[in-house]
Ligand SMILES: [Zn+2]
């Protein structure tokens with residue numbers, strides 16, 4: 001069973017596993033961005049304090065590699081088994 005959420009940027013319905021939550025300025029609202037949109041330069045989060053770099057992570061519980069700004073596994077939505085991997089130049093491109 002796949003849960004889909006609307007991408008806040010492109011409007012497409014994407015799997016929750018392929019979207020990331022983005023904090024919304026509106027209270028009580030949770031927005032999502034698909035991975036392809038979150039890779040694009042953001043025009044809406046110009047107020048974010050620091051440049052965010054996507055890092056390479058590995059969830060030992062799910063045996064799953066993923067790139068994210070935070071070490072939260074998109075599969076189990078947890079941090080318990082997540083370790084940070086090496087970031088190479090290629091990973092940043
Ligand atoms: Zn999108």
Ligand SMILES: [Zn+2]
Pocket residue numbers: 059060061062063064073074075076077078081
């Ligand atoms: Zn996991």
